[in-house]
Amino acid sequence: MTEPTISDEDFTKFREFFYRKTGIQFDSGKRYFVDKRLLERMAATDNQAFRSYFTMLRFQASGEELQHLTNLMTVNETYFFREEYQFDCLVNSILPDLVAQKNHDGPFRIWVIPSSSGEEAYSIAIFLLERWADLNHYDVEIIASDIDTRILAQARAGLYSERSVSQMPDFYVKKYFKRVTGGLQLIDDIRSSVDFTQVNLSDRADTRPYRNFDVVFCRNLLIYFDDISRKAAAETFYDALRPGGFICLGHSESMSRISALYRVRKFPEAIVYQKPIE
Structure with a gap:
């Protein structure tokens, strides 16, 4: 069985659909990023062809798959005290x-x-x-x-890595975080x-x-x-x-x-x- 692929036409259709839904627009420079995540969700939903996956994405009443895909497509790069x-x-x-x-x-x-x-x-x-x-x-x-x-x-869990707090004064880290398994967790008052x-x-x-x-x-x-x-x-x-x-x-x-x-x-x-x- 051949591996599923995303054609240029598929990419264009998806890009226009995702833009209408979220306002986020992917240019051709993001093609590898987009294709990888589409193929990941196609495999997770047992869709061997983009056409069947795209049909489900557009018409699924619950919108659950669109949410899964949106979670994958959005970039979440930040840290404490940024700018x-x-x-x-x-x-x-x-x-x-x-x-x-x-x-x-x-x-x-x-x-x-x-x-x-x-x-x-x-x-x-x-x-x-x-x-x-x-x-x-x-x-x-x-x-x-x-x-x-x-x-x-x-975000609600408030659990972070050392990297996330690297720009904070040590005094604040000690005051507002507690060390737990898996990293540093904000105290309840801040959360x-x-x-x-x-x-x-x-x-x-x-x-x-x-x-x-x-x-x-x-x-x-x-x-x-x-x-x-x-x-x-x-x-x-x-x-x-x-x-x-x-x-x-x-x-x-x-x-x-x-x-x-x-x-x-x-x-x-x-x-x-x-x-x-x-």
Whole structure:
């Protein structure tokens, strides 16, 4: 029996389908990566031909196989205190600016998307505890979302390797982690401070409940989107933010090249983007 293969036509069909579902677009340079994962899932589902697998993928009522494949296709590369200057900006500039707006009821709400394996959201929680002097005067909610169900389970477990914490001061590692079989686990107080949820950023039904956020961290995701998907994401975040709220992107991303909805704010620590105060 010959080994199944992915033809150029198959790749094009899958790429267009996956883009419609997730907003993520694979160019020809990702061909080996995509083919390998498609063949893996074809074998796991006992499909010898791409055509039969693709039919199942499109029409399976539960969407279970699409979720399995999405988990494989998404990249989750992160570590604690990555691009730390933005966390400095959060506690030194963004939150004080929000306090000064004096139009705030309820807790400050921070949305981290994608959550990946949780390092970014947990880093924010630790920064707030250690470096925001006004934390005792305000409640803060941190919600972290991802399309990948497998990585969300990993994030909730809060179990990490030495590599994940290599950029953290040793003092913080000793204070907020305990050594367990398999690595380092965050203490319960930090793990319980973040609410992890599954969200497909390209699905309006998924994102519609996400409203009244003060800060959004969406770092190093939009680089995987094309211009149309980036613009749609910018509009989604605009709807999710309160007037006067802020969005932080990755160092190689610029909202100014995506959407005119936001105002550029140049703080001492970082450039961020603000939803205008109406």
